[in-house]
Amino acid sequence: MSQAMKNTGGSPKKKHGKPTWAVGSCQPFLESQEEDWKTYAKAWKAGDFYELMAKLYIIKYDGIPSSSDLADVNPNLPTDEEVAAWDAAQKEEEKLLMPEELEEKQVEARKTLLYWKSRMGSWYNWHYNGVQKQDQSQMGAIFDAAIEQAKKPRRAQHIHVYSDIFYDSVIKPEIQRELDLKQWKGTRFELMKTVTRRCWGRETEAVKRLVADRVEQNRRRDLMCSIRSALTQGGNYVQVIADTLKDRFRLHASILLVGPIGERGGVIEVRSVHSGTTATGLTWPKSDPQGFLAVEKSLIKFGLKAFSSAECSSRALKGTGNTLDQNAGTINDNDTDTEMLALTPQEPVNDILPKGSVSTSTSPTLTSKDAESPRPGPSMVVGDSMATGSSSSFIASPTAQTPPIAGKKNAEPSTPSANPLTAKPLASQDGEPTGIDPSGYSGPLVTKPSTSQDGKSSSSAGIDSPGHNGPLATKPSTSQDGESPSSASVNPPHSTGHPATPNTPLNTAGLNFGADLTDGDNKDSEMIPMSEEACADLWISVDRGGWYSELSKAFNALCRGRAWDLLWTRATDSLIVFERRCGFQEKGKGLPAKLRPPFIHQFMKEHRWWDKQRDVGDLKELNKAWWAWWGSFQPAERSQGSFAFKKSQNVNWSGLERCHGGTGFMLVMGSLLWWGEAIHKDEERGEDWWNWRMALEEFTWALKHIIRTATPNETHVPKKRKRSQIAEEDHDTDAASGSSKKVSLISSCMPL
Numbered sequence: 001m002s003q004a005m006k007n008t009g010g011s012p013k014k015k016h017g018k019p020t021w022a023v024g025s026c027q028p029f030l031e032s033q034e035e036d037w038k039t040y041a042k043a044w045k046a047g048d049f050y051e052l053m054a055k056l057y058i059i060k061y062d063g064i065p066s067s068s069d070l071a072d073v074n075p076n077l078p079t080d081e082e083v084a085a086w087d088a089a090q091k092e093e094e095k096l097l098m099p100e101e102l103e104e105k106q107v108e109a110r111k112t113l114l115y116w117k118s119r120m121g122s123w124y125n126w127h128y129n130g131v132q133k134q135d136q137s138q139m140g141a142i143f144d145a146a147i148e149q150a151k152k153p154r155r156a157q158h159i160h161v162y163s164d165i166f167y168d169s170v171i172k173p174e175i176q177r178e179l180d181l182k183q184w185k186g187t188r189f190e191l192m193k194t195v196t197r198r199c200w201g202r203e204t205e206a207v208k209r210l211v212a213d214r215v216e217q218n219r220r221r222d223l224m225c226s227i228r229s230a231l232t233q234g235g236n237y238v239q240v241i242a243d244t245l246k247d248r249f250r251l252h253a254s255i256l257l258v259g260p261i262g263e264r265g266g267v268i269e270v271r272s273v274h275s276g277t278t279a280t281g282l283t284w285p286k287s288d289p290q291g292f293l294a295v296e297k298s299l300i301k302f303g304l305k306a307f308s309s310a311e312c313s314s315r316a317l318k319g320t321g322n323t324l325d326q327n328a329g330t331i332n333d334n335d336t337d338t339e340m341l342a343l344t345p346q347e348p349v350n351d352i353l354p355k356g357s358v359s360t361s362t363s364p365t366l367t368s369k370d371a372e373s374p375r376p377g378p379s380m381v382v383g384d385s386m387a388t389g390s391s392s393s394f395i396a397s398p399t400a401q402t403p404p405i406a407g408k409k410n411a412e413p414s415t416p417s418a419n420p421l422t423a424k425p426l427a428s429q430d431g432e433p434t435g436i437d438p439s440g441y442s443g444p445l446v447t448k449p450s451t452s453q454d455g456k457s458s459s460s461a462g463i464d465s466p467g468h469n470g471p472l473a474t475k476p477s478t479s480q481d482g483e484s485p486s487s488a489s490v491n492p493p494h495s496t497g498h499p500a501t502p503n504t505p506l507n508t509a510g511l512n513f514g515a516d517l518t519d520g521d522n523k524d525s526e527m528i529p530m531s532e533e534a535c536a537d538l539w540i541s542v543d544r545g546g547w548y549s550e551l552s553k554a555f556n557a558l559c560r561g562r563a564w565d566l567l568w569t570r571a572t573d574s575l576i577v578f579e580r581r582c583g584f585q586e587k588g589k590g591l592p593a594k595l596r597p598p599f600i601h602q603f604m605k606e607h608r609w610w611d612k613q614r615d616v617g618d619l620k621e622l623n624k625a626w627w628a629w630w631g632s633f634q635p636a637e638r639s640q641g642s643f644a645f646k647k648s649q650n651v652n653w654s655g656l657e658r659c660h661g662g663t664g665f666m667l668v669m670g671s672l673l674w675w676g677e678a679i680h681k682d683e684e685r686g687e688d689w690w691n692w693r694m695a696l697e698e699f700t701w702a703l704k705h706i707i708r709t710a711t712p713n714e715t716h717v718p719k720k721r722k723r724s725q726i727a728e729e730d731h732d733t734d735a736a737s738g739s740s741k742k743v744s745l746i747s748s749c750m751p752l
Contacts, residue, residue, distance in 0.1 A: 022123060024069030026061070030123060032075065037124050046121070054116035059086045155219045159200050162211045170199050220314055225262075242275035252276025254284055256295070258303040259315075266316035268303040270296045281686055542576070548586040550608065550662050551579055557610040558669065561676050567693070568676070571700040575669050578707050582660040589655070590663030595629040597622060600671055608662065614674035619688040622675060626695055630668070633659075634702075645698070653706045665703060672696050 022030055033053060040049035059078045078086070094102055163171060175195050178184050184191050238255055245253040256272040274283040285292040544552060555576070561568045582588060593601075599614040606612070616622050631639065635652055638645040659665055672695060679692045 021119065025073045025075045026057075026069070028075035029057075029060070029077070030120075031127075032077070034124075034128060037128065041129075046124075047117075050117045050120040050124070051113065053120045054113050056083075057116055057120070058112065059083060062086075156215055158208070158211050158215055159196060161215050161218070162200050162203070162207075163196050165211065165214065166199070171196050174199065225317070239273045239275070242273050246275040252284075256299060258299040258306075260303075260307055260312040262315045262317040266312035266314070268300055268307060268312065270299050270303075272296075546584045547579075548584055548661075550586060550610075551576075551584065551666070553608075553610045554666055554670065558673055561673060561680075564676060564680060567696055567700065571669065571672070571696055571703075574700055574703045574707065575665060578665060578703055579660055581707060582658075586661045588661035588664045589658040590661075591659055591665070591667060592629075592632050595625070595632045596667075597625045597629060597671060599674060600667060603670065610670070613677050616674055616678045619675075619678060619691070622678075623688075623691040623695075626671060626675065629671075630695070630698070647701060649705075651705060651709075653709055657706050657709075665699075668699055672699060 030053070033049075037046070037049055040046050056078055059082065094105065097105060171192070175188075175192055178191060178195065179188075242253040242255050245251065253275045254272060255274075256270055258270050259268065260266040261269045261271075272285075274285065277283050278287045280287075542555070544555070547555075555572070558572045558575075597616070599616050603609070603614065631645070633656065634645055635654075635656075638648070638651055640646055672692070675692050675695070679689050
């Protein structure tokens with residue numbers, strides 16, 4: 001009969017694992033001797049202690065199975081009288097035995113004593129000593145074998161390095177002389193070894209020091225390459241360790257490493273892996289970016305104290321350069337090695353957001369090279385057989401980009417980002433115009449308490465971009481030209497940022513997009529939706545003078561999302577500003593009809609009915625389709641492959657500045673509206689919500705840059721196109737308007 005059939009009788013299934021033998025009063029009986037065990041262990045007499053405890057256990061629990069307990073539960077040790085009485089009873093029993101029986105009894109008693117002595121040693125070591133040193137070394141060897149794809153570098157022998165340096169000039173001529181004399185009886189290889197040892201023995205101390213220095217340089221170089229390789233390959237294994245700890249102990253685990261990173265020029269950085277998420281699927285860096293950044297910053301300070309400048313410089317890989325200040329040993333709270341992406345608005349770019357209500361402050365750009373991308377990975381795209389993925393699971397901390405730079409004052413990572421849609425060009429303290437591009441800021445957004453009219457503080461938040469850009473990255477990176485690249489991920493993206501929105505009604509006169517939301521207001525870093533009354537103040541006051549009919553209809557539809565968050569308001573505002581720059585002309589250059597999501601085609605066939613909510617289908621398929629369509633008309637210089645687009649100040653947006661009107665960027669905004677309506681049917685802030693919001697952020701960033709770089713007074717005459725292209729664009733336009741009249745696509749952009 002099979003084991004499976006035997007267990008069908010209804011008997012309870014045995015639990016996995018071996019239960020402890022110390023149950024009932026036995027556990028406090030053993031625990032009471034912890035201090036004595038430590039005393040014996042320090043004196044290297046733990047064996048005597050185990051033997052004593054084994055005897056006391058046998059006396060106290062004689063004849064009682066280990067799974068049972070005393071009738072009179074008592075964890076106390078046997079008294080001296082009880083021990084003496086037990087010994088006397090044993091002697092009396094032995095007097096009645098024959099010699100053979102006595103010998104057999106003594107052997108059995110010795111076996112029992114040794115058995116319980118072993119059990120005592122195991123119990124005390126497991127409970128109070130943890131893993132033994134020999135076990136630690138074994139685990140270290142196992143881990144090294146797992147993460148090392150090649151053998152660890154070994155220090156070369158001095159004589160071998162000496163041979164490499166002086167073979168041609170010193171060793172070879174002497175070998176040739178020996179061969180010319182024809183007195184050597186052995187092989188040439190043996191002759192070479194003999195001559196090399198002879199030459200090395202008569203060298204001066206100066207030469208030997210030179211060789212020793214070369215040996216150390218080579219060892220350090222090989223060691224740094226080995227460490228880099230292990231760090232790159234070991235992230236996956238460290239992640240397994242964190243996951244194993246989580247599964248075994250039912251506790252969430254994070255592992256953080258700090259130290260000089262060779263490929264970053266020896267800069268002190270933090271690498272981390274995390275296991276376990278909140279109920280909304282967020283890991284520690286995502287759920288509490290401010291707290292995690294504080295921890296990382298503390299680790300950075302510790303690393304700067306633990307590693308000297310000379311050691312950091314020695315860790316730098318050849319060719320990476322070392323930006324460390326050799327004399328810098330501390331890092332100020334407001335210092336961080338970040339770049340600021342500054343853009344000065346060319347004119348007022350605020351139609352919805354209230355004039356003069358936006359606080360301004362500089363915002364650093366913290367980016368991660370392999371941060372998770374909102375675009376679908378190549379394995380998700382039909383017809384693309386490419387495969388990508390990082391070999392490391394380490395998160396490269398943005399805060400880790402904080403080497404002490406000589407003479408350079410940097411901004412705090414948590415500096416609030418400014419609203420990009422300001423009512424007028426910002427001015428610095430010296431009167432010079434300034435501004436920033438908050439979309440380049442990938443750090444966590446914070447808010448500062450604002451004061452209401454009654455003098456009480458309330459929280460309001462700024463929305464610029466998701467914070468903390470990226471798990472599973474090999475290193476943080478910002479390119480030399482100020483570009484912040486985005487990398488595609490194979491799996492559907494999970495944004496790592498944590499936008500926040502006000503949780504109190506706002507008035508249009510005191511809106512503060514740089515306010516700080518801290519402490520109890522940021523639960524699981526989920527956005528707190530604005531009240532409809534607060535958002536209505538921002539949307540009702542819009543001046544619709546000069547708008548064409550469809551823009552008004554589209555705006556009425558976009559108002560359905562006014563309570564989502566401030567980024568939606570900002571995106572809508574950017575669209576209105578863009579249309580104003582183009583003179584509110586209804587006929588503009590259409591975006592490519594190919595690769596449009598299916599519900600866009602349905603919208604066009606139904607004569608552009610904005611009041612109707614659309615069925616967008618599967619949200620993950622929509623995510624792929626939307627990014628495929630978006631990528632089809634992006635400038636080639638932005639493309640990084642696999643639906644990844646870099647964000648740079650110097651993008652040539654030529655052609656896209658004419659995509660106004662009903663078939664231009666208005667359609668993109670409409671797609672985000674219907675996508676958002678499908679997302680917000682569920683209050684959960686999961687993967688689908690982040691996908692939508694990252695698309696919204698990308699659209700807002702691009703349109704804002706198109707607004708600021710376009711030349712409004714330029715009139716464009718389109719080139720000749722194929723008849724099929726004209727027919728395709730006119731078909732969409734005619735279906736929307738109900739007219740078959742062809743209209744020229746000439747548009748002139750007019751100044752505000």
